[in-house]
Amino acid sequence: MSEARAVIADDEPLLRAQLRSRLARAWPELEVVHEMENGRDIERVLEAHKPDLFFLDIHMPGMGGLEAAQAIGARAHVVFVTAYDEYAVEAFERGAVDYVLKPFNELRLAKTVQRLRERLGSRPPELESLMESLAARLAPARAEHLRWIKASMGSNVRLIPVEEVLFFQSDEKYTRVVTREGESLIRKPIRELLEELDPAKFWQVHRATIVNVDHIASVKRGLKDQAEIALRGSEETLVVSRAFTHLFKQM
């Protein structure tokens, strides 16, 4: 009868094998009941194997260790395994969970095993709050804005990072995407772009124009109540219509 049941999650097969063999030496009574490449199947694994503890790599494609730990909650103990402890050490030192650094150090792993053995009897701690603060620090806010423009060029689809775009301008049926290196046409209308682009960087300055403020060289007053934008990286100037000139009023 094994003392505890464990699951190892790491996207690198050799590292799973390594942890398994190290654990076999440091904790012969531990049974590794399952190995995972990422955290995606966590529910099924919990259900099927009823493990007491998880060794979770923090960086895994698909579902990383932090997300997986969140899903596990108090249903099992969690030990994080990580190659580089950017933020981890400080957080884990508070003792809620343990962590192991790769490459493994025999002594450190033995200490982890000891700690786990002591805690196995007790209920796993709720990691919610620690997880949340960690997740927030490890995974910076997911980009909610459009970051790439896909523009067809003949039979190819060109991928343009939005930072490179000087401005968007509607041109009857299409929208012109102008960069320093040239321009392409996309079907997405200005109206939709406006909703998806980062409003801090992309300003509508005209019914038909969105400009990337990072590329503005100067703004000067033009005819009537309009203004004119000169850009870095393009000879074209953009008209700011009356409704938008307030964006450029001096502070």
Next chain:
Amino acid sequence: MIAHAHLLEGLTVRRVLYVTAICAAAVGAVVWIFLNTYLDLLVTALCVGYTSMILFTIAGNVRTARVPREAMQMLAVVAGSVLGTLLAGLVKGRSLSGMFTERLSGVAISMGLGIGFGCVAVAAVILREKSARDQARISRAESERHRLEKNVLEARLQLMQAQVEPHFLFNTLANVQHLVETDPGAASGMLESLIQYLRAALPQMREGTTNLGREIDMAQAFLEIHRVRMGSRMQFAIDVPAGLRERPFPPMMLISLVENAVKHGVDPCCECGMITLRAAESDGRLRVEVSDTGEGIVPKKGGGVGLSNIRERLHALYGDDARLTLEENAPHGVVASIEVPAPAAVAVAA
């Protein structure tokens, strides 16, 4: 009124003083021709001067595409001289009709003088404005140059900073650690790849110039390491003609593209991915391409930082003569390519 306030923009105290001084000096210069007193002439001159000044200012602020601004201003001075002279007459209590009959010659002379001095003054102002504009243009160009220099410097700095990610290093070492125990032959192979990669990637190990061959070798070492680490999930192929290996190629760009292909392409999609490196030369241009069959670009996910760094560096090195393009691979994945001018095939002589 407020709506048109901008028409008087530029009507500064300085301008008024300037016009007053010109009037005083002009009257001083011509007072000997006339029978009038200095004061009497000064009144006329100031009327002409101020009227012209106001019209000149308005003309300068009216934006119309049809007539050049300078022409408008000249016209304003002529009109100002005529109106100013008439105004002077009224100020002195003379009748309008009188001014066009017995006093016509005097009036004409004062208008003429107004126009003459006015035009000289206007020419001076226009020239000064032009030189100020030139100055502004020069300083703009200057600041643009500074900005570019700063970008180049930043790009270089970024390049100098550690290119070796700790994650990459420690994970690789953990793999080696395991292989030493289980498969010593594979362990030494992986160590060799790591050493080759580090030699190329550590800034102090890197020389200023490099060629395509060295960059390819570095990318290959990186890919070998990942092939071991990712198991069956990643494969790669390198198709670079031996003849192109000696071609000069900027450092650390190819490896960035390869890293992207692994990190943002193959790694996130959990099935197997293929990464292919190709190089070809045609029409005096060298094109190096990294294609992957990975996840492809997700429109709302970042990853352009390394790319804009490459773009800046290409721009700094080759101006508009080099380019980085990203395209969608069929059926999925990304093709990233760098195109640089290849010097005529002299370098091959070896």
